[in-house]
Amino acid sequence: MRLIIVIVIVLGLGCSCKNVSSESVVSVSGRQILVNNKPYTIKGICYHPVPKGSKQRSFVTLTQDLTLMKEAGINTIRVYEPIADESVLDEIAAAGIKAIVGFGYNQDGKYDILSGTFIDYVNHYKDHDAILMWELGNEYNYHPEWFDGDIKNWYKTLNEAADAIHQHDYVHPVTTAHGDLPDKIALSMCPNIDVWGMNVYRWDNPETIFPEWEAVSEKPMYLSEAGADSYMTIEKEGHEQGVNERAQALANASILRDVFKNTNICSGVTLFSFTDGWWKAGNLDIQDPGGWAPNSSGVPYDGSPNEEYWGIVDINRNKKQTFHVVKRAYNGLK
Template identity: 70%
Template structure:
């Protein structure tokens, strides 16, 4: 076990609509990160050194993971790269670091002193899945809010967040008062501009786009983009989305673009890149309305840079 981070260096806090790092506004220039090698569906950090080098080149300052990184060495490397991490907790993960069993708080206690941590994230788009909660989404919102409250009692140095599917409604907001920062997975073609004003009208808290972006496969020819593998479509969409985010940083605290690497495990044979896949509320994916789940990386599965990598690098290094 590492003892390098027994004393915290950075202080994470909130002021109005801003996330603060050491009392200075922190803009998330982020990426969603779930590295799964060819031929498997299991996350693996064997490529972490190369990945962090690429992220550093791209100007990425934050990574968002969908399940906890229970490895001091990996977290140490992330911190050494000058990158923060948003740690995601699922509701039911078989009793390991999950919300249902309450074991998530054991992880929080174990790693709360680590300098790489930015926020603790509770759930990912669960509002799209009331069937997971006996068709009563209030069950989830109560669990989410109670979990956030327990985190606050055990860790005063980090923020709580959730990745909500689209703009939270009044029920979510009223039952989620212990959420410090609202993340939103937003797919509104290549222009999320309206989300910021909509958020201003319902909340005074910070928000960021916990997901957004485009994939590099066109299921159909549309909007001037040819059918098939199309890195230009992805690059153009991501440029417009990132421009929207950074033009509205008075309200929006940034984005964790989806995603770092292609995921061959999502739509078919784990040994090859397949067309297809499905995601809730994905009709807003540019430019074909189809998520094509295995084509979302800014690099491919072999870490070859796509066209969009240079766009991210340009926008994140301004």
């Protein structure tokens, strides 16, 4: 793949780019992700900003959000659906931040895998400096019912979609966000996946995933999701019931320590998530406990994923205790 990238840059073959800058060249070498031939560690955050009273993503607070991200040392955002407003991508790139852009399987024909329109997006934005990787699906291995009861149907589709991207874009890897460690079937059926993302919730200690991955693959991996919420459904392990920013901060500190101790295997993390999401469980105008996610018993410290409490900032962009944890970890501070 790196040889192909060199050919594209030097000879301009197979590329419709107006101007491919050196910052746009993302490649894979061994277990590393490279940007402009330099190792790139993802110091990231999952980003899906939804305002109070809405279920729709909005970038009205983008400038404020990017300022907070830069303070925290964030260099990468992971978005669950494509950003169709080029000015948004421009502002992200101008802030020195890269984006992992996700495509869903069925999004009613809006840049999704089922309709094939995701390739239209790839072709339009493959030269944009904001793009780090293309991501296909999010934890679909937990949902064989979406694929006629056989998850191998998804893996076949996933591999074909990755191959389609490779035919159109020579300078960005393709990843997927797999629910925890992919099994032998997933790995054998998806050779076209360049980087494996894994959503890993193993309490406050994900470090077992790294030797497990090392044993089954030589490709790069990163934690596409990890983290903790700031609400304790029950009192447990000395953490009081109710809103509890301290528990979230302690858990994220432990998780990030594990990630950055294992950079020989792990290319980083996109912590879940930037802001609280009031749209996930109950009244859109208030913050509700509750919510549900598959295979979530590993959420620290109560095993309960209160879906509206995962931000490193609250919905008004006030910094939570965990913001300072992320800032120290991502800026290499103690």
